[in-house]
Amino acid sequence: MNENNEFTSCPICNKSFAFSEIEQHANKCIFLNFPDDLPKRKRSPSPVLQNNQPKFEFKQKSPRDYSTTKQAEKVNSSMVAPLFQNKPSTIPLAKQVQPKTLDDFFGQNQVLGKNTVLRSLLEKGEIPNMILWGPPGCGKTSLSSVISEMCKMNPKKFKFVTLCATSTGVKEVQNVITIAKNEMKFGRRTVMFMDEIHRFNKRQQDIFLLSVEKGEMTLIGATTENPSFIINSALLSRCRVIVMEKLESNDLYSILERAAETLNVDIIDVENPCGIINDDKGVAIESSALKWLADISDGDARIALGNLQLVIQHSNNNGKIINVEDIKDGIKKSHMLYDRAGEEHYNIISAMHKSIRGSDPNAALYWTTRMIVSGEDPRYIARRLVRAASEDIGNADPNALQLAVTTMQGCQLLGMPEADVLLAQCAIYLARAPKSREADSALAKAKQVIRECKGCQPAVPMHIRNAPTKLMKDLGMSIKKLALLICS
Structure with missing residues (x-):
């Protein structure tokens, strides 16, 4: 049958048209300003466009709305682009300045300094299984970034995978391990960086064991917690523990100096001024201000870089050099590392106790104040003071124990912040008091006698x-x- 003799109804306007013209007409109905000089193309009849097809009603867009849309599409992009040219980057500065090579890595000389074992292995292209243990901002993620770049330089030999235990489950790790086994068949080794590995419990950590032992995968774990307590002992025996310390102020200054160059910021030495601010940069900062930022960051490079980025983004000095006074109002409090349930919790309380034992009242007051400012429970501090009064002072000054017990009761009655002076008074008194470990030593010997008794007591x-x-x-x-x- 000749398709020109067959007619069907338009589903939009309900008018009759031949099959050969229905498609062109439908386009005109939908797009009101559709050009009329389109070439005619013959199409085979569509099985859905039948005479008995139900009629559809569409709400047509008014010509006014259509013209408005067309005008919006014709807006010159050059009018909008300048609005975003000076928009600050949303990427954290710590991410922007992550080192790419070992030479760009500042600090941790005891681990990555010249002639160290780890640096020698990495320079040879050998990546061992290791657990990076250190406080936040000390360079664990930065070291993983350096290793990642090493793997990218040799893609036929290494494949680097980054995961985080806070957002990754055992199933995702198993998928990576399965792929790593297949990669090993072609001589390609997978290096997995697991950040916050302590978030996996010891049973979940078992998933790494077999692959690490067989050499199917290299594991690099990062944690802020003591690996002896939170890492599976079997996994710990297969990895090297790399202890990373807080960064020194000089290392932080070098990191901030490189970050300023990344942000296109001039660094001015007020003691030896030389030259004028670069007009292309428009922003400058004194070297003393960078030094101040490094000193207040408590060895945390991430905090230091975050403070610098905040200062630069919110500076509107129009050529004025940023100095220490300009940024002190915005950054007043020193960042202090403290975890009431972690390693630093026990480190500082131990420092307080040993300062009392060493008869150093200044040190005892300092460590006590560090815990108070960091938000430690005053009752916990008071309990340790009671222990120190009996263990280290004992019968040399019986009043010390009485004062320590009274301090603990006072902390329970007053609470913070009123109890802070009670703790300070007690710590100073105990540090100045005469020392006698007679009772503690005698108790230890008595325990030893009972423990070493052969046969029945x-x-x-x-x-x-x-x-x-x-x-x-x-x-x-x-x-x-x-x-x-x-x-x-």
Whole structure:
């Protein structure tokens, strides 16, 4: 049948058209300004466009709305682009300045300095299984970034995968391990960086064991917690623990100096001024201000870089050099590392106790104040002061124990912030008091005697036993008389 003789209804306007013209007409109905000079193309009849097809009603867009849309599309992009040219980057500065090579890595000389074992291995292209242990901002993630770049330089040999235990489950790790096994067949080794590995419990950490032992995968874990407590002992024996310390102020200054160059900021030395601010940069900062930022960051590079980025983004000095006074108002409080349930919690309380034992009142007051400012429970500090009064002072000054117990009771009654002076007074008194470890040493020897006793422990002699009844008293007297007869 000739398709030109067949007609069908338009589903939009309900008018009849031949099959050869229905498609072009439908386009005109939908787009009102559709050009009329389109080439005619013959199409095979569509099975859905039948005479018995139900009619559809569409709400047509008014010509006014259509013209408005067209005008919006014709807006010159050059009018909008300048609005975003000076928009600050939303990427954290710590991420922007992550080192790419070992030469760009500042700090941790005890681990990555020249002639160290780890640096020598990495320079040879050998990546061992290791657990990076250190406080936040000390360079664990930065070291993983350096290793990642090493793997990218040799993609046929290494494949680097980054995961975080806070957002990754065992299933995702298993998928990576499965792919790593297949990669090993082609001589390609997978290096997995697991950040916050302590978030996996010891049972979940078992998933790494077999792959690490067989050499199917290299594991690099990062944690802020003591690996001896939170890492599976079997996994710990297969990895090297790399201890990373807080960064020194000089290292932080070098990091901030490189970050300023990344942000296109001039660094001005006020003691030896040379030159004028670069007009292309428009922003400058004094070297003393960078030094101040490094000093208040408590060895945390991430905090230091975040403060610098905040200062630069919110500076509107129009050529004025940023100095220390300009940024002190915005950054007043020193960042202090403290975890009431972590490693630093025990480190600082131990420092307070040893300062009292060493008769150093200034150090005892400092560490006590560090805990108070960091939000430690005052009752916990008071309990340790009671222990120090008995363990380190003892009978040399019995009043020390009485003062420590009174301090603990006062902390329970007052609470913070009123209890802070009680803790300070007690810490100073205990540090100045005479020391005697007689009771503690004697107790330790008594425990040793009991522990090393062979056979049964000796029975309590009858004459010093408790005798609440007449029979027991008589029994004790009879044994005493028998002993006297034997002796005579």
